[in-house]
Amino acid sequence: MAHIDRFMPSRSYNNVVIHQFDTLFICKIQPLQYRLHFIKLLLLFIPVFHVVAMSSDNLLTHLVFDIDDTLYPVTNGFTIHRNQDVACAYMIEKCGFKDLPAARAFRNEYFEKYHSTVKALTVASEEGALPKNEDGSDRKFDAADLANYWVEGCKFKEHIEVNPLLIEAIKSLKEVRR
């Protein structure tokens, strides 16, 4: 250990960390009280490091909510109304599908692949898979138009009930400090 000792700072060196490092490596030639001092320091900080690490692992900063069938129960029938009645009515009225079964079959096929009515119709439009316009040109889907159609056409209040537990929870979560 003598050659290590040559590269280590002396015991009177001011920096504690380096001093402990010194103690760790050349402990064979250090007095006993230095070794005990180092071990005590180590034991003192282990729980502190543990608490800091645990708490920072569990902390939350953001709560992200989906809306449909998450903030209201799927059993209220609103999703079926939106997807089957309103979305399919839009597809017949604005996208040229001839009837409800044709619109429903198309939506189901594309929704399974693309997971969203907007994306499904966007991709179908880009692929030229929507029924053609009367003049034979490709039909273009407008996502903003569907958004307006849903806002105007869905019967929100007929299906979705106000949930006092949800309101209270969201209102109080808004004030939670992280």
Added chain:
Amino acid sequence: MRSEVTTAYGLHHSEYIAFLHSLRSRQLLYSSLRSSTQEGKVKLCIFTNAPKAYGCKVLETLHIREYFDDENIFGVDDVMKFGVCKPEPLAFNKVLEGVGCTEPSKAVMFEDSMKNVRAAKAVGMRTCFIVANPDLHDVGDRPDEGDENVDVVLRDIGQMREMLSCLWRAEWDF
């Protein structure tokens, strides 16, 4: 206008200007106080695969629209700019980036869709699966409460207070 006010109230012009300045500085103080009160709080966010305008209408119907800041509400139209939507992981990353979340493990995703739960977990988020009725699910999205990507299951979002009290400590116990 300025002279009318100073004449009507017997004020010197410089006094009136000083008064206007004090109003302006008070406004600045109030606005900075307002923003500082929002700092350090858990952010409530929305991410729906439906258009944002429609999503806002549902939130209004539920009487909770006022608790979500507009910049923290993301619809499919916001992520389709990048050519993605749920359950593509990039869509979740774009939303997390948009709401200023740099550590996905500090965010919880509340979802009724298994596909989306798996995707949220894949980007490192915590997950809460809402399953009201296993028989009512969208095409190709069968619920699986035992899936390893589900951290916790709720039957109804109203159970949050009872089942997820840790949220009110801004902590995740699962």
